[in-house]
Amino acid sequence: MxxxxxxxxxxxxxxxxxxxxxxxxxxxxxxxxxxxxxxxxxxxxxxxxxxxxxxxxxxxxxxxxxxxxxxxxxxxxxxxxxxxxxxxxxxxxxxxxxxxxxxxxxxxxxxxxxxxxxxxxxxxxxxxxxxxxxxxxxxxxxxxxxxxxxxxxxxxxxxxxxxxxxxxxxxxxxxxxxxxxxxxxxxxxxxxxxxxxxxxxxxxxxxxxxxxxxxxxxxVELENLPTQPRRVKECASCRFWPLCKPELEAMDEISLFLPGDRARPYRERGIETVQGLIDASLGTPSQLAAAWRDGTVLLAHGDITVPRADVEIDVDMEAYMDQGAYLWGAWMDGTYYDFVTWEMLGSKAEARNFAEFWTWLMEQRDNAHAAGKTFAAYCYSAHGENHWMRMSAQRFHAHTPGVPSVEEVDAFINSGEWVDMFAHVKANFVGPFGLSLKTVAPQAGFHWEQGDFDGEESVNARRVAIGTDAAALTAREMLLTYNADDVQATLAVREWMSDNAPNTPRLSA
Ligand code: SF4
Known part of the structure; x- marks a missing residue:
């Protein structure tokens, strides 16, 4: 049935x-x-x-x-x-x-x-x-x-x-x-x-x-449905979380710490609870489980390394689904630069906006080189930025002055001057709550002005922002603040790592 x-x-x-x-x-x-x-x-x-x-x-x-x-x-x-x-x-x-x-x-x-x-x-x-x-x-x-x-x-x-x-x-x-x-x-x-x-x-x-x-x-036949919850990614936005969470906590279910399939190797060993994993003394997994239990966000591998340069810029891009990138934000020397369009994506406006951003970024790089200084642009998890730099080049290079070719974009992405901070965080830390910017930056003392404005909300806000009424202007302001916060959060993480991530516990050998 x-x-x-x-x-x-x-x-x-x-x-x-x-x-x-x-x-x-x-x-x-x-x-x-x-x-x-x-x-x-x-x-x-x-x-x-x-x-x-x-x-x-x-x-x-x-x-x-x-x-x-x-x-x-x-x-x-x-x-x-x-x-x-x-x-x-x-x-x-x-x-x-x-x-x-x-x-x-x-x-x-x-x-x-x-x-x-x-x-x-x-x-x-x-x-x-x-x-x-x-x-x-x-x-x-x-x-x-x-x-x-x-x-x-x-x-x-x-x-x-x-x-x-x-x-x-x-x-x-x-x-x-x-x-x-x-x-x-x-x-x-x-x-x-x-x-x-x-x-x-x-x-x-x-x-x-x-x-x-x-x-x-x-x-989904009745006899095949589960009889108790297991935490998965979608729990985060599920309406039943307030009901499932206490059930999971009462069981000390291992999925609380390792959602989805991540707990499978331990379940195969007969470990079904968080305490069971802590007690199993399996090295890093057990240390992480203990960190999760006492709310420790990050454990460092040892001494921290992070690339720095004389001229540094933090970059963050906002795109709207598959349609295009409408905002390239950058932070340099205490100033936020926004390159933004609220017009239709895939249009001349998007092309011009990207051209302006790219031209500005390359000018900063050229100026640094001319002054004999090193240069680096940083981004936290560069996948989206890389995709939209390439896509912008592919779509707009042929007809918009200032838009680079795909080869130029690739040369920049593959240079040591484009730094994905997420890769460096991953190389230096482990964390029971993940290593997203939202998780790591508060450890570096950074807090978002916008509170809990996440990626999904930003997509919704962009839908509103393309209008011309008061709600649109508010949504634009929110998106810009969100973006400005993200670039500053990236900077905060970098500086904190340069200081060897003070007060962060180290993994034991
Ligand atoms: S909260 Fe409960 S019902 Fe919702 S996805 Fe998680 S386990 Fe499933």
């Missing part, structure tokens, strides 16, 4: 913590967290933007077109919508938006169904899903079938130079829709995903997802 939560299992129930289903069943009254609500709002916004792009009419009499809009998703009454979906399919409509399929076990909303085949009597349907993920990435060699979103069902897909990126949740969505269509004898075997690039729709083979869907549905 499947556990029934708000009637049926959804695709989102098939990923992540399965104890969530148990908690939702037992405590349906617990409301969504603000973060989850914000995520849902973001998804709805992405979906509406794509729906605007769906075809509205045919440009040729030879291409039949009959679109039926059943309403937004999620549907207020999914059962009613599922009946309306069957009726719409029976009419042979070419495009059906807001479809829902439901059976006694599960339920799936489908952004659009596109009829394949010229005639209503022998047509099959392809489910189209909007995803908040990046569903394909440009690629020199790979080919994927795709079509502009506004031509879905009007043009045959073409081979595009993209490589698909698989996301489990998207796969489950499409597999459920395809399975429902299969039951009706209407499955085309294809599915379509529209990701962060809303203008392109990519085709995929839905049969490949079916075995994974079988396994996932099996895992």
């Amino acid at each position: 499947l556990i029934r939560v708000e009637n049926q299992v959804r695709a989102s129930d098939l990923v992540g913590c399965r104890y969530r289903l148990v908690q939702r069943h037992t405590h349906p009254e617990v409301p969504r967290t603000e973060a989850a609500q914000a995520r849902a709002d973001r998804y709805d916004a992405a979906r509406s933007a794509v729906w605007e792009n769906f075809p509205r009419k045919s440009d040729s009499r030879r291409i039949p077109f009959r679109r039926i809009d059943l309403g937004p998703i999620p549907a207020e009454d999914p059962w009613l919508r599922s009946l309306e979906t069957l009726e719409a399919l029976a009419t042979g409509a070419t495009h059906i938006t807001g479809a829902v399929f439901a059976n006694e076990k599960w339920l799936v909303g489908v952004d659009m169904l596109v009829r394949e085949g010229a005639s209503a009597s022998n047509g099959s349907y392809t489910p189209v899903m909007v995803s908040t993920h990046r569903v394909a990435r440009k690629h020199d060699k790979a080919k994927t079938l795709g079509v502009p979103t506004h031509r879905l069902g009007l043009s045959e897909p073409l081979e595009l130079g993209y490589k698909p990126r698989h996301h489990v949740l998207d796969g489950y969505h499409l597999a459920m829709a395809a399975r429902a269509l299969d039951d009706l004898g209407l499955n085309s075997g294809r599915g379509v995903l529209i990701g962060q690039d809303r203008n392109l729709a990519f085709y995929t083979d839905t049969a490949t997802y079916q075995p994974a869907l079988d396994a996932a549905l099996d895992a």
Whole structure:
């Protein structure tokens, strides 16, 4: 028997913590967290933007077109919508938006169904899903079938130079829709995903997802659900954390210290509690468990080393999902420099903004060299910055003066003058709470003016900041303060490390 939560299992129930289903069943009254609500709002916004792009009419009499809009998703009454979906399919409509399929076990909303085949009597349907993920990435060699979103069902897909990126949740969505269509004898075997690039729709083979869907549905059968929580990454934003935390603490569950799979090697040795790991005297893991227990944030390996230079700049970039980088912030000699655009990303404004930042950064470097000084630009975990420097070069170099080529960016990234502080922190410390900037900088005495303004909130704030009203101006101010704090936090960590991280306990040999 499947556990029934708000009637049926959804695709989102098939990923992540399965104890969530148990908690939702037992405590349906617990409301969504603000973060989850914000995520849902973001998804709805992405979906509406794509729906605007769906075809509205045919440009040729030879291409039949009959679109039926059943309403937004999620549907207020999914059962009613599922009946309306069957009726719409029976009419042979070419495009059906807001479809829902439901059976006694599960339920799936489908952004659009596109009829394949010229005639209503022998047509099959392809489910189209909007995803908040990046569903394909440009690629020199790979080919994927795709079509502009506004031509879905009007043009045959073409081979595009993209490589698909698989996301489990998207796969489950499409597999459920395809399975429902299969039951009706209407499955085309294809599915379509529209990701962060809303203008392109990519085709995929839905049969490949079916075995994974079988396994996932099996895992949410009542007899297969866990009977107690285990801490995982998603606990941090889960509405049931206030209920699970005391349960975990009462058990002294090892996942409190080592969430997810990280505890597996110790469970295999029969260690299921934090105290068990401390008592096992396994060297660093046991010392870290003891540090976790008494709230010690960092343990140093020994004497600290960190690269320094005569001229130092701290850099931090803010991007909006897959669309572009809107803020390059830098801290030099006690001054914050912001290179920012609130205009559309992927535009000339973004190109000019990056050109200004790059030109300024290179000027500081050249001036340092000319004065016979050493130079270093620092960043904490440079993955995002490296990605957007390269992407900016790739997109804008050809037509925007001041934007470097990819080769110039790579030369800078690979030079010793671009320093990823996270790598140096990792080389010098271990910590039971991780080594994120938010965890490490307070040890160096730094505290964020913005409090708990995390990455997800910054994405939400950016959505507001592109407006022109008072709320937009407040959001801009918040984003700039957040960024200015991050660059100063990086500086604080570096200086504290230069002082040999005073008062930080050392790992015993
Ligand atoms: S708090 Fe964690 S363990 Fe509990 S239901 Fe949520 S994700 Fe699962």
